[in-house]
Amino acid sequence: MGGTRSTDATRPTARTTARAEGRTGERRRVPTIHDVARVAGVSRGTVSRFLNGGHHVSAEAAEAVRSAIHSTGYVVNRHARSLITGRSGSVAFLLTEPQERFFEDPNFNVLLRGCTRALAEHDIPLLLMIAGTPEEQLRITRYIGAGHVDGVLLVSSHTGDPVAGQLAEAGIPVVACGKPAIGAGGAVPGAHVAADDREGARVMVRHLLDTGRRRIATVAGPQDTPGGVDRLLGYREVLAASGVPADEGLIAIGDYSRDSGERAVTELLARRPDLDAVFVASDLMARGALAALERAGRRVPEDVAVGGFDDSPAAVGSRPELTTIRQPWARISTEMVRVLMGRMAGEEPSAVILPTELVVRDSA
Amino acid sequence: MGGTRSTDATRPTARTTARAEGRTGERRRVPTIHDVARVAGVSRGTVSRFLNGGHHVSAEAAEAVRSAIHSTGYVVNRHARSLITGRSGSVAFLLTEPQERFFEDPNFNVLLRGCTRALAEHDIPLLLMIAGTPEEQLRITRYIGAGHVDGVLLVSSHTGDPVAGQLAEAGIPVVACGKPAIGAGGAVPGAHVAADDREGARVMVRHLLDTGRRRIATVAGPQDTPGGVDRLLGYREVLAASGVPADEGLIAIGDYSRDSGERAVTELLARRPDLDAVFVASDLMARGALAALERAGRRVPEDVAVGGFDDSPAAVGSRPELTTIRQPWARISTEMVRVLMGRMAGEEPSAVILPTELVVRDSA
DNA sequence: CTGAAAGCGCTTACAG
DNA sequence: CTGAAAGCGCTTACAG
Numbered sequence: 001m002g003g004t005r006s007t008d009a010t011r012p013t014a015r016t017t018a019r020a021e022g023r024t025g026e027r028r029r030v031p032t033i034h035d036v037a038r039v040a041g042v043s044r045g046t047v048s049r050f051l052n053g054g055h056h057v058s059a060e061a062a063e064a065v066r067s068a069i070h071s072t073g074y075v076v077n078r079h080a081r082s083l084i085t086g087r088s089g090s091v092a093f094l095l096t097e098p099q100e101r102f103f104e105d106p107n108f109n110v111l112l113r114g115c116t117r118a119l120a121e122h123d124i125p126l127l128l129m130i131a132g133t134p135e136e137q138l139r140i141t142r143y144i145g146a147g148h149v150d151g152v153l154l155v156s157s158h159t160g161d162p163v164a165g166q167l168a169e170a171g172i173p174v175v176a177c178g179k180p181a182i183g184a185g186g187a188v189p190g191a192h193v194a195a196d197d198r199e200g201a202r203v204m205v206r207h208l209l210d211t212g213r214r215r216i217a218t219v220a221g222p223q224d225t226p227g228g229v230d231r232l233l234g235y236r237e238v239l240a241a242s243g244v245p246a247d248e249g250l251i252a253i254g255d256y257s258r259d260s261g262e263r264a265v266t267e268l269l270a271r272r273p274d275l276d277a278v279f280v281a282s283d284l285m286a287r288g289a290l291a292a293l294e295r296a297g298r299r300v301p302e303d304v305a306v307g308g309f310d311d312s313p314a315a316v317g318s319r320p321e322l323t324t325i326r327q328p329w330a331r332i333s334t335e336m337v338r339v340l341m342g343r344m345a346g347e348e349p350s351a352v353i354l355p356t357e358l359v360v361r362d363s364a
Numbered sequence: 365m366g367g368t369r370s371t372d373a374t375r376p377t378a379r380t381t382a383r384a385e386g387r388t389g390e391r392r393r394v395p396t397i398h399d400v401a402r403v404a405g406v407s408r409g410t411v412s413r414f415l416n417g418g419h420h421v422s423a424e425a426a427e428a429v430r431s432a433i434h435s436t437g438y439v440v441n442r443h444a445r446s447l448i449t450g451r452s453g454s455v456a457f458l459l460t461e462p463q464e465r466f467f468e469d470p471n472f473n474v475l476l477r478g479c480t481r482a483l484a485e486h487d488i489p490l491l492l493m494i495a496g497t498p499e500e501q502l503r504i505t506r507y508i509g510a511g512h513v514d515g516v517l518l519v520s521s522h523t524g525d526p527v528a529g530q531l532a533e534a535g536i537p538v539v540a541c542g543k544p545a546i547g548a549g550g551a552v553p554g555a556h557v558a559a560d561d562r563e564g565a566r567v568m569v570r571h572l573l574d575t576g577r578r579r580i581a582t583v584a585g586p587q588d589t590p591g592g593v594d595r596l597l598g599y600r601e602v603l604a605a606s607g608v609p610a611d612e613g614l615i616a617i618g619d620y621s622r623d624s625g626e627r628a629v630t631e632l633l634a635r636r637p638d639l640d641a642v643f644v645a646s647d648l649m650a651r652g653a654l655a656a657l658e659r660a661g662r663r664v665p666e667d668v669a670v671g672g673f674d675d676s677p678a679a680v681g682s683r684p685e686l687t688t689i690r691q692p693w694a695r696i697s698t699e700m701v702r703v704l705m706g707r708m709a710g711e712e713p714s715a716v717i718l719p720t721e722l723v724v725r726d727s728a
Numbered sequence: 729c730t731g732a733a734a735g736c737g738c739t740t741a742c743a744g
Numbered sequence: 745c746t747g748a749a750a751g752c753g754c755t756t757a758c759a760g
Contacts, residue, residue: 030511032737043747048739056745075510079452080737082443084752093492109473116492120500125507127489128457128480136484146439147394148489287681317651317681396753407731412755420729444753448736 031072040068051076091124091340092149094140096131096156096163107312107329108155111177114333115153122341124150137163145170151340153177164190173343175336179226179351191349193335197227200325200356201234204279204307207323207358209242213277213305217250219264219289221281228253231281231309250275254285261285265292277305277364283314286322290363305364311357320362328354395436404432415440455483455704456491456513460501460520460527471676471693472519475541478697479517486705488514501527509534515704517541528554537707539700543590543715555713557699561591564689564720565598568643568671571687571722573606577641577669581614583628583653585645592617595645595673614639618649625649629656641669641728647678650686654727669728675721684726692718 037044050065131137151173176192218235221228254260280286286308308324315322335352401408414429495501515537540556582599585592618624644650650672662668675690
């Protein structure tokens with residue numbers, strides 16, 4: 001804002017208001033649709049029609065409006081528009097992560113930036129919201145439920161997140177990043193976009209097998225996250241198919257943190273000293289695995305091959321650099337926005353599973 | 365939204381509209397101030413007064429409204445409010461960084477999260493905006509200039525950013541992260557919050573001196589950024605004060621990237637093989653420095669001490685772990701929001717310089 | 729302290 | 745194709 005609204009002689013009932021006056025004393029008046037109409041010599045309705053697709057507007061009228069918009073510097077007042085259309089014209093990027101793990105995850109940046117960009121192309125601002133605590137969740141679901149946002153890009157790694165359900169119940173289009181948990185009651189899964197975790201894990205374990213490894217351990221992710229479950233599943237599948245006997249002693253569970261990877265591999269080494277490879281379900285945990293192996297005097301990849309997952313910056317900062325599975329974060333964000341726009345236009349929820357890619361570096 | 369607005373018998377002119385009806389067919393009606401007024405048995409004006417501070421509202425009326433809000437589940441329609449107050453009730457977090465370096469910087473996460481949180485406490489949503497290209501800058505300054513946002517948290521590391529000036533000119537309260545460039549023409553510096561780069565550099569160089577180093581080199585940051593300039597300044601000051609002869613051959617310039625740090629130290633080593641310490645103006649560059657030193661067969665810290673800057677996650681992922689200067693990112697975000705709220709309330713621009721902290725680890 | 733009324737800037741049937 | 749008019753949900757002087 002930052003302007004003084006002056007009495008407009010052409011509007012008999014207009015009154016003088018001095019609100020939103022700039023601190024610095026400038027008195028710029030933000031032009032309205034009314035100004036554009038006056039300059040263009042048409043009615044406000046015509047300007048509005050021009051603004052909303054230009055249907056039922058003659059070529060001359062359109063041109064007059066176009067030039068009037070240019071000369072006045074008109075920008076639509078979204079509040080007025082939203083008030084009548086009932087749509088806010090904005091979308092929320094909602095993070096429901098108590099541990100705030102995502103903020104430590106470099107991939108999160110890529111995702112957030114990608115969504116911001118993709119939305120900007122539709123001229124839709126992104127509202128960043130963090131609902132870590134139950135109070136914040138309540139406040140935010142109320143806010144969103146009141147229609148202050150047309151759709152939600154939901155990021156939460158853990159299952160049992162009540163927010164997704166509440167939002168869906170309130171009729172808000174939602175698309176989640178990552179596979180949602182399959183509710184015990186068989187709740188319909190919402191729209192989501194995810195990397196193909198299972199196939200990614202398969203590819204990595206096959207790579208380990210192909211390079212001659214036979215005693216392949218794994219550090220799986222938390223088993224209350226779909227990603228954690230799927231990557232372990234992929235591991236089991238390939239081993240089963242390869243005829244290598246299943247060995248539960250080669251499986252350890254981490255929580256995606258570096259430390260948990262270090263602990264898990266230390267355990268694994270104690271249980272199965274003869275392991276010659278380990279598929280670690282995240283790069284961060286793989287960093288911990290590298291540390292544990294070094295401490296144990298094992299060379300990587302000579303003695304033990306290490307395969308990570310994510311292809312996060314952590315993958316290249318290590319020594320040796322990590323062979324890993326790249327998650328298509330840029331595409332995930334693009335697809336999330338695309339699916340959300342579809343939902344907002346009335347399409348049914350859909351799931352998009354994106355392929356991952358094996359990145360071979362030094363560790364395996 | 366997500367509801368059908370039905371004809372309201374108490375409002376003679378109300379019409380039936382079916383807009384914003386949920387895709388799933390539910391027909392929930394979002395309660396308005398009118399519903400609250402009816403339930404509470406007061407006028408809409410009274411409800412509004414209650415909502416806006418409760419002045420001129422009797423205790424009984426207040427109580428009736430409070431309970432009516434609760435029972436109806438009323439949430440204010442911000443668009444309607446904004447339309448009349450001329451304030452949007454939201455704030456932009458604006459990134460004007462062509463290189464998008466900030467998105468690779470883990471500190472950026474902390475900053476963004478901190479600002480989101482601090483704003484949420486005031487019940488103000490944060491709009492994330494990225495203006496990397498000139499076109500995006502134009503679109504965004506128009507958007508902001510039209511009053512769609514009450515204030516801007518500006519993040520841009522480079523000088524000569526035209527956005528800050530345009531925003532200020534449009535009368536939008538702005539507070540920048542980091543010291544703005546001192547314009548050649550002596551433009552008044554805007555509100556900003558920054559770490560004390562110069563003192564941080566001084567502390568590090570003193571630490572190097574105190575631990576017996578005498579041939580202290582530096583890899584400075586880009587000299588078109590205030591941080592780059594100030595950290596080099598601090599380095600020079602301490603050396604000058606210590607009586608160590610100034611040696612321009614000990615000074616190299618990087619661009620904050622890992623590679624540039626590696627290059628710079630390689631150069632430095634060629635020019636001054638007898639250097640026994642290097643103050644590197646960012647942890648990322650320091651990582652590169654470590655690599656260059658290792659390649660050159662110098663032990664850290666025995667042969668050469670390395671001091672970083674930032675205390676980013678890069679500082680602990682290295683071997684040896686980096687001794688560095690911690691930037692108070694959490695406080696920076698809190699202060700940015702505090703100063704911005706002040707600006708929005710009409711206060712004059714102010715600058716906040718926050719202290720840094722020496723974190724001693726293994727590299728120096 | 730409180731109600732009735734005007735009006736914020738826009739969109740959208742409704743008649744031409 | 746186009747204008748006049750109603751109305752979105754709220755706030756705010758203005759009278760009581």
